[in-house]
Amino acid sequence: MKILVVGAGQMGAGIAQVCAGFGHAVRLNDVDAGRIAAGIAGITKLLDRDIEKGRRTAADKAAILDRIRPHASLTDDVADIELAIEAATENERIKLDLFRALDAALPPAAILASNTSSISITKIGAVTARPERVVGMHFMNPVPVMKLVEVIRGLATSDQTFTTVRDLALQLEKVPAEARDFPGFVANRILLPMINEAIFALYEGVASVEAIDTVMKLGMNHPMGPLTLADFIGLDTCLAIMDVLHDGLGDSKYRACPLLRQYVAAGWLGKKSGRGFYDYRAAKTNGAAVAATPAR
Numbered sequence: 001m002k003i004l005v006v007g008a009g010q011m012g013a014g015i016a017q018v019c020a021g022f023g024h025a026v027r028l029n030d031v032d033a034g035r036i037a038a039g040i041a042g043i044t045k046l047l048d049r050d051i052e053k054g055r056r057t058a059a060d061k062a063a064i065l066d067r068i069r070p071h072a073s074l075t076d077d078v079a080d081i082e083l084a085i086e087a088a089t090e091n092e093r094i095k096l097d098l099f100r101a102l103d104a105a106l107p108p109a110a111i112l113a114s115n116t117s118s119i120s121i122t123k124i125g126a127v128t129a130r131p132e133r134v135v136g137m138h139f140m141n142p143v144p145v146m147k148l149v150e151v152i153r154g155l156a157t158s159d160q161t162f163t164t165v166r167d168l169a170l171q172l173e174k175v176p177a178e179a180r181d182f183p184g185f186v187a188n189r190i191l192l193p194m195i196n197e198a199i200f201a202l203y204e205g206v207a208s209v210e211a212i213d214t215v216m217k218l219g220m221n222h223p224m225g226p227l228t229l230a231d232f233i234g235l236d237t238c239l240a241i242m243d244v245l246h247d248g249l250g251d252s253k254y255r256a257c258p259l260l261r262q263y264v265a266a267g268w269l270g271k272k273s274g275r276g277f278y279d280y281r282a283a284k285t286n287g288a289a290v291a292a293t294p295a296r
């Protein structure tokens, strides 16, 4: 398939890598050209690691990179695109504007998928002239590793669109799970309130960052503690999802913890900005991330 990936951050780069890895021709777009270059550099690093570990050959790497082309414009050279996968910042206005632009530029038969964590697929579809060809394709982070793709049907999404995207997920050796279009779908409806509660526990001084993560790792067998996971997801993305749950479901149990809001205001967005609940700048020098947030 010819696939346009919009947004070259941590998710877009991963989606581009996996699609190219399974033979698809990928064009990688971002508003920030620097992010496209950084995305491709990140993919190159991961492929090098695969070669070191004997999981891939240098020829595989060259073929995959050859299938990923930087694509600066959303409107030029898109007449042959069959599928767009949008993975831009989790912000409703940005996504609605992007889908309007994609709808105007891409051929009428193209499917427009969003990797949104929580924004309504129905609402995104409604700003296009092809809501039956708009669908949620929600990959997990890191995309090359995680098996799940949540496939979300908007109210108008056709069976054909759903089947095409589900079959693509299978071809990418992922496991698709179908969800209906309600705030947070399944994954984040359940995950984010848990993460938010962990932040409340920290905020209220119940325990330290390490203690909260240790309890959930060793007590509940989670592979990663909720505060580490929040840092990996990005605290801005976590806050955006909580706000969608709160607005869409109207229940105060979904209110974002003030500490999460404060961290985002400070630009402490987690691993991607170097600091969140843990300090990743220190990790660069001594090899381990240390808790940046003291217990109260």
Ligand SMILES: NC(=O)c1ccc[n+]([C@@H]2O[C@H](COP(=O)([O-])OP(=O)(O)OC[C@H]3O[C@@H](n4cnc5c(N)ncnc54)[C@H](O)[C@@H]3O)[C@@H](O)[C@H]2O)c1
Binding pocket: 006, 007, 008, 009, 010, 011, 012, 029, 030, 031, 032, 035, 086, 087, 088, 089, 090, 091, 094, 098, 115, 116, 117, 118, 138, 139, 140, 141, 232, 233, 234, 237, 272
């Ligand atoms: N981080 C996660 O764990 C995770 C998991 C699943 C889904 N998602 C979703 O994936 C999407 C991207 O998240 P991310 O973690 O990769 O964020 P990110 O901040 O790493 O990357 C977002 C990218 O979108 C780009 N962008 C912003 N506006 C744009 C526009 N108009 N056109 C093109 N590019 C634009 C930014 O420049 C940036 O490079 C969000 O919708 C998020 O909710 C994230």
